[in-house]
Amino acid sequence: MPLTSEIVFALTAVIVFCLGLYGLIAYAHLVRKIMAINVMGSAVFLFFGAIARRNFEEGSDPVPQAMVITGIVVAVAATAFALTLARRLHAETGQTQLPEEQSRR
Amino acid sequence: MPTGRDRAKEAEMAAAITPWETARSGRAMRFLTGIGAFLLVILLALVAVDLMDREPGGLTRAALDSLDESGVENPVTAVLLNYRSMDTWLELGVLVLAVMAMFALQRCSSLDQVPRIERGGYVLMRMSSVFVPLMILGAGYLLWRGTHAPGGAFQAGALLGAAGVMLRLTARDAFRAVSGRTLRGLIVLSFACFALTGLGFMVMNRRYLEYPPARADEWIFLIELLATLSIGAALWVLFVGAHPTTWSREKQPRTD
Known part of the structure; x- marks a missing residue:
């Protein structure tokens, strides 16, 4: 199988996704976790972009592209909600981590 | 203009924020997570290469075939x-x-x-x-x-x-x-x-x-x-x- 640009995109997406997953598990700070989830989400969007162009002569597959377009906007909204949650937690308890992370001490 | 009281409060809030790196989460656990993530890269890469090789199926043809009826180009x-x-x-x-x-x-x-x-x-x-x-x-x-x-x-x-x-x-x-x-x-x-x-x-x-x-x-x-x-x-x-x-x-x- 030739190494097309779509495959490079897909493999990049896999690496970026796993980097995000590592960040999500390895770091306790909530802002770091939220950023890690965003990195994972971006990797999924990139993968969908690559999938949309596989073995396709006439342009791109519109179905994955449509999912990415709405997904990006929803991801931004969900990130704003997550950041507000993290800030509220900090305002109420002074902590920037979840209680489960603190007990791991 | 921020008053002196605002600044004092900001400094207090900044001090309350824990640092990015919390050493306690454990180097060993982080190492294991890294190994797990690396193995996942290999597994997902195999899946991705396999997926990219397949013919697009599902809704793609249906979506393009009825484009004339959809009202947009x-x-x-x-x-x-x-x-x-x-x-x-x-x-x-x-x-x-x-x-x-x-x-x-x-x-x-x-x-x-x-x-x-x-x-x-x-x-x-x-x-x-x-x-x-x-x-x-x-x-x-x-x-x-x-x-x-x-x-x-x-x-x-x-x-x-x-x-x-x-x-x-x-x-x-x-x-x-x-x-x-x-x-x-x-x-x-x-x-x-x-x-x-x-x-x-x-x-x-x-x-x-x-x-x-x-x-x-x-x-x-x-x-x-x-x-x-x-x-x-x-x-x-x-x-x-x-x-x-x-x-x-x-x-x-x-x-x-």
Whole structure:
């Protein structure tokens, strides 16, 4: 199988996704976790972009592209909600981590 | 202008934030996580290469074959606003939910209590006064373009939201000129109108959100226009309203 640009995109997406997953598990700070989830989400969007162009002569597959377009906007909204949650937690308890992370001490 | 008391409070809040790196989460655990992530890369890479080699199936052919009936020439817009309009409607609902959740966490229902921020430097202020009108113009262009080429309501809405973010970052608080009720109405607008048109079609013996094919292009454009405004307003309100000092730890929960 030739190494097309779509495959490079897909493999990049896999690496970026796993980097995000590592960040999500390895770091306790909530802002770091939220950023890690965003990195994972971006990797999924990139993968969908690559999938949309596989073995396709006439342009791109519109179905994955449509999912990415709405997904990006929803991801931004969900990130704003997550950041507000993290800030509220900090305002109420002074902590920037979840209680489960603190007990791991 | 921030007073001395504000500065003292800011310093106190900064001190309360724990550092990025918390050594306690354990080097061994982090190492194991790293190994796990690396193994997952190999596994997912095999899956990805296999997936990329297969023929596109599923909905692709169906989506392209009935493009003539969809009312638009851009297949992505046809998927979003026609074939899968139920998904798009619900995604607008997710935006409404995000704004509601943000307001609930901030214990307010409007942006009146959002504090003012300092104006930026000369270059930032001048640059933004050029860029914001261009972004609004660009949003209109993307919306119009979406019927026949890449573009559409979500892209245009994102650009409008970005223009709002730029206004806020340069201390031009245009949202103060609009009442909280108007902003909330604007955010719910497209979700509500989308649902109402869908119900209207049901009265006309069609399925929910099934456009009459002859008039599909007009309905799609109308809904895209409203969706652009709602998405832009929602992203703007989410950015502005999530400001950290709209509440403080001492403040009692408001009853209203």
